Amino acid sequence: MTTTASALTITPPGRPLRGHVAPPGSKSITNRALLLAALARGTSRLTGALKSDDTRYMAEALRQMGVTVEEPDATSFTVTSEGRLRAPATPLFLGNAGTATRFLTAAAALADGPVVITGDAHMQKRPIAPLVAALASLGIAVEAPTGCPPVTVRGQGGFPGQAVTIDAGLSSQYVSAVLMLAAGGRHPVRISLAGDAIGARGYIDLTLAAMRAFGATVEQPDAATWIVQPTGYRAADFHIEPDASAATYLWAAEVLTGGAIDIGTPAQAFTQPDAKAHALIAAFPHLPAEIDGSQMQDAVPTLAAMAAFNATPVRFTGIANLRVKECDRVAAMATELARLAPGLAVEDGDDLVVTPQPREHFRPAHITTYADHRIAMSMALAGLLVPGVTILDPGCVAKTYPEYWRDLAALGVTLREVAAA
The missing domain is CATH 3.65.10.10 (Enolpyruvate transferase domain)
Structure with a gap:
């Protein structure tokens, strides 16, 4: 049909x-696994993956940033990376893919130069200011003049910050984005919620499970706080439900x-x-x-x-x-x-x-x-x-x-x- x-x-x-x-396959888990595999040195094999507009935008953006992303069959990705991201020559266009946009906005801090993240007309109306504010508090040079994409991040291969408070009332993806970024920091990072409001907390559990599968160490002292160690990530074979x-x-x-x-x-x-x-x-x-x-x-x-x-x-x-x-x-x-x-x-x-x-x-x-x-x-x-x-x-x-x-x-x-x- x-x-x-x-x-x-x-x-x-x-x-x-x-x-x-x-x-x-799960869109949410596929896009998390693609990013984590791109941040890990070596070759990761992702099976059961979703091939759709949202995951293709993520995969193509990672290719623009120097990561090798192959598709051996209809439900698999093979991701080979040096464990770092390169600044792309052109803006990353992500359509209306919210997960890809939020996750890559944070991960761009680990790139070796400026990264522009943008999307279609719908995406350019979707709020990202709470994430931008959280990244700025970690010492990352980031700006989104309209409070929505496009976003410009001046990546420096890492970031100096050690603590951040996030307003996750609009989306749990802001928290997930910073959690995945945090393992690439120069110091342990303490991530706290501003208030109790958070959209779909269960998606943070998906993020933590994927991070740990790729070698991250995360502690959760209470329901509103996470501490992520600066371990980076290691390549892994990962099945997506x-x-x-x-x-x-x-x-x-x-x-x-x-x-x-x-x-x-x-x-x-x-x-x-x-x-x-x-x-x-x-x-x-x-x-x-x-x-x-x-x-x-x-x-x-x-x-x-x-x-x-x-x-x-x-x-x-x-x-x-x-x-x-x-x-x-x-x-x-x-x-x-x-x-x-x-x-x-x-x-x-x-x-x-x-x-x-x-x-x-x-x-x-x-x-x-x-x-x-x-x-x-x-x-x-x-x-x-x-x-x-x-x-x-x-x-x-x-x-x-x-x-x-x-x-x-x-x-x-x-x-x-x-x-x-």
């Missing part, structure tokens, strides 16, 4: 979806249609935060009246689409950070769900409230995706039950799940390419 069509119309299967689909965020769409498709989809990995085997959504998905059509999405942010659009067919209304809380993702996902989900039935979803402050409607109130709709892969994939779930759901710009799923449409088709979902209205 191609993703070059301007739009795809989904035909409800009218039967349980059954079959085996293996979701792609499937993407839990991608798995949520398959878990939801199974439950919405009463089917049986084998994704090859039990929910309890995932270490990513979004796997927590499995228990909620399994509760459908009796989702709880309130769902705190703060620690499984990328699963919220999936759950919101399911909530449209729940037995009772659902309020999603703790999701203010979704407003600064690839798009404003709170507004996007409210707007696009309401296209299917008036009053189906509304914004209430930073909450999203989904109020199920009688099935006869649903109507065909063209769904705007805002160049956001998660809006496309989650709203496609509604098309499993509602006739006439058309997804505009379906190719945006290439950001993290290039084979999404093919996988749905393999399960028996009919997808028809159409010209956008």
Whole structure:
């Protein structure tokens, strides 16, 4: 199934979806492993990896910085590095890849000259000021005049700072970026949170696990403090688990249609935060009246689409950070769900409230995706039950799940390419 069509119309299967689909490798872990392998002297072999727009941007940026990144097969990277990064001849263009942008902004301090990190129009609206402030406090010369990319970092092969306090209220990626950088410092680095607010803390656990796999030494004296020793990294062979965020769409498709989809990995085997959504998905059509999405942010659009067919209304809380993702996902989900039935979803402050409607109130709709892969994939779930759901710009799923449409088709979902209205 191609993703070059301007739009795809989904035909409800009218039967349980059954079959085996293996979701792609974790984007979050793949981009962490690529960077850590690039900072390690020697050759690292990464298996089970995701090949998508986001990870290709990371891989290409590392190549620009003197790292050899080979792709021996569809799910592997072989990374060979001298353990240092060179200043690239041109700016690093990272599209709308948030992980790559935040992680490389920090890692650029270890380069041997100036590095400019930029992205597309969407990325240039995504905040990075808290990370820039944290890096500056470590003695790194960095500037982002708009508070968003582009960012200029004047790398000096290291940095002198020994302590930093980070405001992680908008994103845990700021913390992960500094943690991975810290092992390349000249001294032990103490990293502390400013306050208790932090987006999706579980992703920091992913970062720490990957760092330790590549030889880092990290202590955590309390829930808001980490001490990273200046060990650098060593090359390693590293296997990447499937993407839990991608798995949520398959878990939801199974439950919405009463089917049986084998994704090859039990929910309890995932270490990513979004796997927590499995228990909620399994509760459908009796989702709880309130769902705190703060620690499984990328699963919220999936759950919101399911909530449209729940037995009772659902309020999603703790999701203010979704407003600064690839798009404003709170507004996007409210707007696009309401296209299917008036009053189906509304914004209430930073909450999203989904109020199920009688099935006869649903109507065909063209769904705007805002160049956001998660809006496309989650709203496609509604098309499993509602006739006439058309997804505009379906190719945006290439950001993290290039084979999404093919996988749905393999399960028996009919997808028809159409010209956008």
